[in-house]
Amino acid sequence: MCGIVGYIGVKPADYIILNALKKLEYRGYDSAGISLLTAQGNIYTEKEKGKIVNLESLIFEKNKKISSYCGIGHTRWATHGEPSMINAHPHTDCAENISVVHNGIIENYTQLKKELIEKGHSFKSETDTEVVPHILEDYLKETDDILEAVNNTIEKLEGAYALAIILSGQEPVIIGVRKGSPLVMGVGDKDYFLASDIPAFLEYTNNVIFLDDNEIVILKKFSYDIYRKNEKITKQINKIKWDAAQAQKSGYKHYMLKEIYEQPEAVKNTILDKVNFTKKEINFENFDESIISLLKECSNITITACGTSWHAGLIGKFLIESLTDVTVEVDYASELRYREKFIKPNSLLIAVSQSGETADTLEVIKKYKKLNAKVLSICNVLGSSIPRESNYTIYTHAGPEISVASTKAFTTQVTVFLLLALYIARKRNSVNNEDFENYIEIMKNLPALLENTINATANMDKIAPELSKYSNYLYLGRGINYPVALEGALKLKEISYIHAEGYPGGEMKHGPLALIDENFPSVILLPKDSLYEKMFGNLNEIKSRRGKVVLFTSDSNIYDNLNDYADYIFKIPDCDKFFQPIVYVIPLQLLSYYIADFKGCDIDQPRNLAKSVTVE
Numbered sequence: 001m002c003g004i005v006g007y008i009g010v011k012p013a014d015y016i017i018l019n020a021l022k023k024l025e026y027r028g029y030d031s032a033g034i035s036l037l038t039a040q041g042n043i044y045t046e047k048e049k050g051k052i053v054n055l056e057s058l059i060f061e062k063n064k065k066i067s068s069y070c071g072i073g074h075t076r077w078a079t080h081g082e083p084s085m086i087n088a089h090p091h092t093d094c095a096e097n098i099s100v101v102h103n104g105i106i107e108n109y110t111q112l113k114k115e116l117i118e119k120g121h122s123f124k125s126e127t128d129t130e131v132v133p134h135i136l137e138d139y140l141k142e143t144d145d146i147l148e149a150v151n152n153t154i155e156k157l158e159g160a161y162a163l164a165i166i167l168s169g170q171e172p173v174i175i176g177v178r179k180g181s182p183l184v185m186g187v188g189d190k191d192y193f194l195a196s197d198i199p200a201f202l203e204y205t206n207n208v209i210f211l212d213d214n215e216i217v218i219l220k221k222f223s224y225d226i227y228r229k230n231e232k233i234t235k236q237i238n239k240i241k242w243d244a245a246q247a248q249k250s251g252y253k254h255y256m257l258k259e260i261y262e263q264p265e266a267v268k269n270t271i272l273d274k275v276n277f278t279k280k281e282i283n284f285e286n287f288d289e290s291i292i293s294l295l296k297e298c299s300n301i302t303i304t305a306c307g308t309s310w311h312a313g314l315i316g317k318f319l320i321e322s323l324t325d326v327t328v329e330v331d332y333a334s335e336l337r338y339r340e341k342f343i344k345p346n347s348l349l350i351a352v353s354q355s356g357e358t359a360d361t362l363e364v365i366k367k368y369k370k371l372n373a374k375v376l377s378i379c380n381v382l383g384s385s386i387p388r389e390s391n392y393t394i395y396t397h398a399g400p401e402i403s404v405a406s407t408k409a410f411t412t413q414v415t416v417f418l419l420l421a422l423y424i425a426r427k428r429n430s431v432n433n434e435d436f437e438n439y440i441e442i443m444k445n446l447p448a449l450l451e452n453t454i455n456a457t458a459n460m461d462k463i464a465p466e467l468s469k470y471s472n473y474l475y476l477g478r479g480i481n482y483p484v485a486l487e488g489a490l491k492l493k494e495i496s497y498i499h500a501e502g503y504p505g506g507e508m509k510h511g512p513l514a515l516i517d518e519n520f521p522s523v524i525l526l527p528k529d530s531l532y533e534k535m536f537g538n539l540n541e542i543k544s545r546r547g548k549v550v551l552f553t554s555d556s557n558i559y560d561n562l563n564d565y566a567d568y569i570f571k572i573p574d575c576d577k578f579f580q581p582i583v584y585v586i587p588l589q590l591l592s593y594y595i596a597d598f599k600g601c602d603i604d605q606p607r608n609l610a611k612s613v614t615v616e
């Protein structure tokens with residue numbers, strides 16, 4: 001998830017673009033770049049590693065100020081090619097007559113790059129994006145019609161992309177293309193803006209055009225045209241009523257709420273470069289014969305992590321053990337780091353970390369590597385320490401997670417574990433074709449399922465005032481949803497400072513049931529699955545002790561007879577049990593969010609916590 005910007009008008013483009021990029025830095029901040037069209041019609045490009053201030057100082061301190069009224073800019077969240085100056089955007093063609101910034105993932109870039117190199121193109125970076133200017137370069141040799149050349153170019157691209165493109169030449173022009181990644185247009189008095197998100201240009205105009213998939217916009221100095229393929233279309237201009245602070249969070253009150261709502265897109269981006277839905281195949285970049293044979297032959301796997309990532313690890317254990325005959329242990333990194341443990345050479349450690357910088361997890365990796373174990377990490381930050389230390393890494397593409405309490409990183413980590421479990425099962429022939437293809441089909445609709453779940457539970461704020469009165473909670477789930485109960489309890493603890501415990505439903509009568517009375521509410525996950533009856537029994541055990549119940553269920557019957565079973569009840573879309581954790585955690589995230597918000601807590605920066613604990 002990167003941030004892209006385009007500007008054409010009467011103001012100094014470098015200042016406008018740098019300022020706009022700063023407003024999008026929450027989308028990625030490992031490198032940044034800018035391309036400007038000079039008065040002579042040439043393209044001048046600067047890029048720098050790290051935050052936008054680095055690029056800014058490069059341009060201003062080195063007096064590299066260029067007078068220009070047209071340009072594009074990018075702030076990067078690396079997905080392909082580590083954070084570096086070379087991999088920073090914009091990317092140009094061989095003759096530097098075309099410059100492109102991109103947000104999204106071009107799935108078939110390796111094939112396209114191979115074909116272009118065979119045709120004599122030379123590449124500078126490891127990115128997927130760089131194929132775009134080279135393909136366009138070829139088409140612009142065949143026609144002067146920019147729209148035709150751009151249409152032919154995007155015809156070749158598979159995946160998701162929002163693009164902003166400038167061309168050298170006397171008449172300034174910016175081309176914007178949207179497919180699968182967000183792109184909005186700002187209509188100013190004498191200028192036009194393109195951006196991944198509205199905050200980029202809100203201080204200049206609040207007249208916004210929302211571009212839809214497969215739309216192309218061509219901006220000129222004093223005019224613009226929007227096309228769907230070759231057909232010119234008109235689009236409504238919307239007036240946005242946000243203040244600057246609100247804008248940073250795209251209108252959401254907190255980053256946490258924004259990141260909860262971003263989960264459908266984050267999960268979609270995480271699946272995109274791993275599943276070929278046409279061929280019904282799962283593949284992980286950089287997996288070689290060595291890891292594939294280890295996954296085929298290993299008899300046990302150790303998963304290690306901290307915090308929310310550890311809960312994702314518990315679900316990973318459930319998925320791998322349900323779909324294969326591999327035994328999986330899950331260990332807190334802070335414990336495993338110091339444990340006397342015989343580690344067999346060639347055993348497999350899976351380390352899970354959003355930030356890629358958590359000290360305990362990193363130390364476990366070093367410990368295992370010293371004993372020649374293989375390390376596979378699941379991480380959200382390209383180029384961070386944990387992927388660097390690991391033999392293999394599978395990246396979640398949740399984009400930057402700003403709020404300390406993890407939400408979208410968790411659902412994307414569980415999505416990766418589901419893909420990995422299916423992949424191992426496929427390699428070990430422990431899943432039949434029909435089931436495998438059925439899971440791939442469900443995976444395809446997962447983003448929509450999450451969208452529906454968010455919409456179905458968005459009114460959680462209504463019950464927050466009542467529920468914020470209690471000082472203890474019990475979260476209950478069974479089977480694959482036990483770790484989800486743990487995660488729900490952790491979310492409430494992290495941001496509302498209310499004590500909560502997650503427990504397997506069947507364990508309740510071995511202790512926690514003693515806590516239950518009308519002042520100790522329980523949050524219960526009751527999907528309509530093979531454990532339904534058992535969980536329903538636990539629900540009644542609590543009701544018969546007058547315990548308050550907040551119930552999340554996919555069972556419409558119960559839903560219709562509300563008062564008999566729970567004090568608050570939310571209907572959750574039904575889904576296959578392996579997908580339930582990704583669905584059921586969302587209402588628990590929203591519940592903790594609205595209770596904390598009602599209490600006026602500092603939700604994005606809770607007391608005593610940090611986004612990544614890099615020290616012991």
Ligand code: BG6
Nearest residue numbers: 307308309353354355358406610
């Ligand atoms: C904590 C964060 O510091 O670290 C949690 O507040 C997170 O949200 C935990 O789950 C582990 O972090 P990571 O980056 O290794 O997943």
